[in-house]
Amino acid sequence: MIICWILVGLMIFRGMKMIGKISYANVILPYSLIIILFILGLTLDGASDGLSHFFLHPKFSQIFSFEIWSEALKQLCISFSIGYGSIISLSSYNYSKNKQQKSPNCFILSIIILTANIFLSISSGATVFSNLGFLAKQRKSSIFEIVENRKSLIFVAYLEVFGELDVSWIWVFILFLMMFLMGLSAEIALLETFCSNIYDKFPKMRRKKYIVVPIYIFLLSILGLIFSTSSGFYWFEIIDEYSSSIAIFSILSQTLVLMYIYGSKHIRQDIIDLLGVSSHFQLFFGANSPFWRFNWMFISPIIAIIGLLICMCQNGFSIFGWILVILPISIVPIFAIINFIRFKKVSKSALQLQKDHPSYDRIKGKLISKKVAEKSLPEASPKIIKAPEVLQKSRRKSEKKCTNLDRKMLKEIRIEIEEMKEDLENLADKIDDIQEELKCEPS
Incomplete structure (x- = not known):
């Protein structure tokens, strides 16, 4: 674990170009390894039974279960890294203030990521059920009796399947290499998010990466030692169950701030500045279509609120779990109140844009013209004649x-x-x- 954190620190210390080059391997290799394991699963005896359970015998009654929707929302937050800040911090390096240098089309990239994630989920599910079908036929039992929980799937079921194969150590190596690469990419995104927050708040620290990065590596390594103890699996269960609530709250707060405080009109203009004016098919389903604005203003906040309530009700009561949820969430309103008081002392609005924002000049210009119009003194009416004392x-x-x-x-x-x-x-x-x-x- 410590070696992994040191490797991640060295990558981040070299800069985003090094991270971009390594991400090619971290993205392509896991996909390739999953395809290899899927092809292996198809060759096993009983794989057809597992695949028939996966594709042909779904339980549609589970659609009305709140637990299924809660698990689906958690999976979306984890697989897309939504609400954790890593996408925002990494994508900020793509923007260029040079108008001649075009920024990547974030809408098309998000569609590609969504499609690739769906393909990966389906192929992973097919790989799992083909191996479970093999185990069920070996044990002469039902597929649903094989695995007690999702954690035992990797460390018990897969290893038992590979133990029945020739050259089993190669398949075990491929499995754990895939897990290592996925964990490495997650650690890179996590550490870069933490470091970028420090760099944005204290720009001078950007030149002192040799101080910021080792401090974070040391702290995260110490925190990671908890999972290496005898009760490490218990801590893993608690954090896995409760951490999704933080992401859902982050999604809710971001959508509310962007659509209702920053304003949907400014969002629309920002998308036009970034991607251009929509035309043809994009008018209805493009990045700047009314469909997405309606989704961001109403559907997404409602789903986030319902998902947050479901997570709070289903997770039960755990002192450490609720402390884990409340502490990060409480930072948002605490610093909002502190900033409101601080800005009020200098007669400034707390809800103002940063000067680094691309739309600062456009929005600030409108606000200044509005202030000037409000502060202009009314002209005296020529019809009213006042006494000298009143005039004075x-x-x-x-x-x-x-x-x-x-x-x-x-x-x-x-x-x-x-x-x-x-x-x-x-x-x-x-x-x-x-x-x-x-x-x-x-x-």
């Missing part, structure tokens, strides 16, 4: 209003100057990082 009082009031407005404008200008200084420092740090990466790259 009104002039004093208008002068006070003007001075207050000038003070507020000066505060805003000072704040903007400070933000510009921070942006320049961040830009200088990024330029230094790019120069260091170019030096580290092999010629």
Whole structure:
């Protein structure tokens, strides 16, 4: 385990280009190994019985079971890494501010990932049931009596199948190599997510990867030792059951913030800026179609709320499990309140865009014009004739209003100057990082 974390740290220390090259092996090899195991399963005696159970005898009554839908939602969160932040942190490296350099079409990539994941799930299920059919025929029992739970499938059922084959050590090596590569890719995404959070918050730490990465490796290695103890399987069961609730809450909060606070109109314009105007078939089912906006605004939040409630009701009560769920979730409202108080002291809105956001100039320009329109003083009506004393009082009031407005404008200008200084420092740090990466790259 410690060796795996050290390997992951070395990959991340070399930068995203190294991670991109290694990801080719981490993605292609597991698919290839699953296909090999699937072909092997088809050659076993009794594989047809297992495949018939998998494809021809589904239990449609289980569709109305809340447990099935809960497990399906958990599987989606894990297989697509939704709600854990790894997709956001890794995809942020694809965006380029250079208009001549086109960014990848994220909508087409998501469709490809979805299709590949469905194919992998079906092929994995067929591989499992072909091996279970072989075991059922060997034991002369039912397929559903073979495996007690999903954890014993890998460590008991598969090993028993390979023990009946010639050159069994090769098949065992292929199985555990596939598991190792999948775990390695998950560790890379996890560690990169943690490190990118530190780099975004403290840009100067981007040049000090030799400090950030080893600290995270040490902490994660210490936490991983819990699973190596005699009660490690118990801790694994608890974390596996309760960690999906964190992902579902993250999905819910992201959809609500994006569609209702940031605004569906801004999302629509961002998609147009990124992918272009939709045409033909894309008008109905493309990335910028009303179908997806309706899904993000209503269907996805409702499904996330129902899934979160189901997970809370089914998991029962475990002190450590609920602490595991509540601690990460509580960080979101705590820091929201802290930021709201902090921004209120400097007369700024807590719900504001970062300057690195591509749509900052467009949205900020609209907000500034709206503020100027609100702060403009109304013109006096020429029909109303006032006494000299009343005119003097009104002039004093208008002068006070003007001075207050000038003070507020000066505060805003000072704040903007400070933000510009921070942006320049961040830009200088990024330029230094790019120069260091170019030096580290092999010629």
